[in-house]
Amino acid sequence: MSAADAARAESAPVLELRGIGKEFGAIRALSDVDMSIAPGEVVGLMGDNGAGKSTLVKIMAGNFHPTHGTITLDGREHRFDRPLDARAAGIEVVYQDLALADNVSAAANVFLGRELTRRVGPFRFLDHRAMNARALELFGELKSETRPRDLVRSMSGGQRQAVAIARTRLAKAKLILMDEPTAAISVRQVAEVLDLIRRLRDSGVAVILISHRMPDVFSVCDRVVVLRRGTKCADKRVDRSSPEEVTALITGAKEFA
Amino acid sequence: MTDAAPGIVFTNVGRNRWYRSGALASQTAYVAIALVVITALVAVFANHFLTPNNLLNTSKNFSYIAIVALGSTLVIITGGIDLSVGSVMALTAVVTAILMKALSGTVLASVPFGVMGAAVVLGLGLAALVGFVNGVMIAVVRLSPFVVTLGTLSICRGITYVITQGRGQAPNGPGVDTFYALTDGRILGLPVPLVYLLALAVVMGVALRQTRWGRHVFVLGGNERAAKLTGVAVARVKVSVYMLCSMAAGLAGILVLGWLGSAPANLAVGYELKIIAASVIGGADLAGGIGGPAGAVIGAALIEVIRNGLALFGADTYWEQVFVGSIIILAVLVDRIRTRQPD
Numbered sequence: 254m255s256a257a258d259a260a261r262a263e264s265a266p267v268l269e270l271r272g273i274g275k276e277f278g279a280i281r282a283l284s285d286v287d288m289s290i291a292p293g294e295v296v297g298l299m300g301d302n303g304a305g306k307s308t309l310v311k312i313m314a315g316n317f318h319p320t321h322g323t324i325t326l327d328g329r330e331h332r333f334d335r336p337l338d339a340r341a342a343g344i345e346v347v348y349q350d351l352a353l354a355d356n357v358s359a360a361a362n363v364f365l366g367r368e369l370t371r372r373v374g375p376f377r378f379l380d381h382r383a384m385n386a387r388a389l390e391l392f393g394e395l396k397s398e399t400r401p402r403d404l405v406r407s408m409s410g411g412q413r414q415a416v417a418i419a420r421t422r423l424a425k426a427k428l429i430l431m432d433e434p435t436a437a438i439s440v441r442q443v444a445e446v447l448d449l450i451r452r453l454r455d456s457g458v459a460v461i462l463i464s465h466r467m468p469d470v471f472s473v474c475d476r477v478v479v480l481r482r483g484t485k486c487a488d489k490r491v492d493r494s495s496p497e498e499v500t501a502l503i504t505g506a507k508e509f510a
Numbered sequence: 511m512t513d514a515a516p517g518i519v520f521t522n523v524g525r526n527r528w529y530r531s532g533a534l535a536s537q538t539a540y541v542a543i544a545l546v547v548i549t550a551l552v553a554v555f556a557n558h559f560l561t562p563n564n565l566l567n568t569s570k571n572f573s574y575i576a577i578v579a580l581g582s583t584l585v586i587i588t589g590g591i592d593l594s595v596g597s598v599m600a601l602t603a604v605v606t607a608i609l610m611k612a613l614s615g616t617v618l619a620s621v622p623f624g625v626m627g628a629a630v631v632l633g634l635g636l637a638a639l640v641g642f643v644n645g646v647m648i649a650v651v652r653l654s655p656f657v658v659t660l661g662t663l664s665i666c667r668g669i670t671y672v673i674t675q676g677r678g679q680a681p682n683g684p685g686v687d688t689f690y691a692l693t694d695g696r697i698l699g700l701p702v703p704l705v706y707l708l709a710l711a712v713v714m715g716v717a718l719r720q721t722r723w724g725r726h727v728f729v730l731g732g733n734e735r736a737a738k739l740t741g742v743a744v745a746r747v748k749v750s751v752y753m754l755c756s757m758a759a760g761l762a763g764i765l766v767l768g769w770l771g772s773a774p775a776n777l778a779v780g781y782e783l784k785i786i787a788a789s790v791i792g793g794a795d796l797a798g799g800i801g802g803p804a805g806a807v808i809g810a811a812l813i814e815v816i817r818n819g820l821a822l823f824g825a826d827t828y829w830e831q832v833f834v835g836s837i838i839i840l841a842v843l844v845d846r847i848r849t850r851q852p853d
Contacts, residue, residue, distance in 0.1 A: 336739060336741075337741045340741070346739075348739065350735075352733065352735060352736035352739045352740065353733060353736055354728070354729040354732030354733040354736050354737070354799070355732050355733065355799070356728060356729075356731065356732035356799035356800060357725070357728055357729060357732060361725060361729075362736075365725075365729060365736065365737070365740040365742070366737070366740035366741040366742050367740075367741075368722045368725060370721075370722060376721075377721065377722070378720045378721060379719075379720050379721060379722065379725060420740075
């Protein structure tokens with residue numbers, strides 16, 4: 254364990270993975286991965302296709318159980334049976350395709366599955382006013398030019414990201430997993446998304462950024478974790494590494510760091 | 511409420527012109543305009559169109575289709591399709607009529623409206639059961655809606671023929687007058703099917719726009735995966751729309767039973783296409799995510815006004831199908847041109 258890691262451990266990690274392994278039949282997708290992240294920390298999770306990134310993310314997000322190992326959140330061990338369990342525990346995911354419905358408003362997407370209602374007699378009706386107001390606040394916190402009542406269909410990639418991220422802010426998430434948020438958007442929008450991530454960090458949220466893009470990781474992350482063939486081959490502060498070193502780690506030109 | 515959060519300046523995020531946003535920009539809106547124009551033309555050129563009798567008949571005729579189109583629109587909004595509606599109309603009508611006779615000899619006969627009430631409730635229950643089967647096969651077993659409802663279309667029609675041996679079934683038994691009054695009578699001078707239609711349309715509008723269930727119906731059509739990931743009870747919502755669609759078909763079948771005074775086994779053959787046409791002309795998007803009760807009512811009304819107009823002009827009413835087909839394509843084409851994005 255490096256000195257930086259030891260320092261992190263002292264600042265009470267929000268999430269701690271111990272000895273995580275996952276086997277699909279005879280295929281070992283992940284073996285013995287340890288990882289932790291502190292509040293307000295941004296960790297880049299990198300690796301080539303098939304290195305185990307998505308498997309690790311899906312384990313943290315509650316899509317499936319690890320074959321071995323434990324997940325500890327705020328000092329308590331958890332076992333997630335479904336994505337909703339992870340969400341209830343404070344882990345939110347921004348999916349690569351953002352999981353937005355184009356045909357309803359930004360506010361509707363933010364509150365999807367958690368709509369606010371008010372009681373009128375025996376009926377419960379949507380509280381549009383409260384949801385629009387709260388969505389507006391969240392977009393304001395994210396400094397995003399997004400109107401709660403606009404349809405997502407007509408929005409830019411950056412605005413869509415803001416809607417997906419605002420959704421995670423609704424429940425005061427402790428940890429946000431972002432799956433390739435900058436993979437398919439324009440240069441200007443990438444800058445917007447990286448700004449959004451910095452704002453999350455400043456508000457004390459831990460962020461795990463899954464990305465292929467070296468410049469993004471090095472501009473926004475505190476630490477980079479590299480997976481290769483299902484094992485963790487590096488976990489170090491970005492200011493003590495370089496894109497060249499990480500590339501070498503991802504491809505296997507360099508074994509460990 | 512202001513438009514943007516404090517401190518946010520919209521630099522390059524434009525706002526749509528008023529005529530390109532909201533209800534005015536929907537397919538439903540310009541089909542409504544087309545309905546008004548065509549109705550006006552028919553009223554001017556066909557002398558008998560505005561006679562009370564003709565208006566009454568026209569409004570009654572389209573109500574049956576429109577009631578089912580409400581349910582069909584719900585299914586279409588979720589991105590599904592229900593082809594079984596015509597058969598469900600027939601099965602429900604026939605079973606309801608048979609139950610009236612069968613229950614006449616039981617203790618229910620001594621309860622006021624007991625026989626009629628029980629027959630109608632059981633008939634609608636059967637319709638709901640068909641919808642439940644459709645919904646479970648689609649939402650839980652994950653078969654394609656087209657295939658499942660094509661199957662139930664055939665099954666329900668087959669059962670209708672089996673139990674009637676092709677003979678028409680007439681409502682009969684104690685309280686049959688009440689049954690006719692409630693299915694073929696008038697309320698405030700309006701034919702009851704029209705009153706039911708308007709009431710159901712209002713309830714559906716409120717349910718779609720003002721409840722969590724309605725929101726989830728739209729999101730299912732927009733992005734089912736997103737709904738699932740955010741914890742929406744996808745299967746339950748889907749099953750509910752197929753049940754409501756079948757029950758709408760069942761209700762229309764019972765109303766037609768009252769109107770005709772008999773339910774032939776070939777009742778509503780081919781109606782599924784007319785019903786889906788009404789939904790689609792009114793703006794429901796077969797790709798899912800878009801639609802509403804106003805569209806179903808307007809689409810069904812447009813079809814009926816054209817049919818009635820042709821009849822009043824003395825034209826061959828077989829042209830109706832040609833017109834309906836053309837309007838489906840035209841309505842969708844206009845919508846495509848309107849929403850065309852610059853490449």
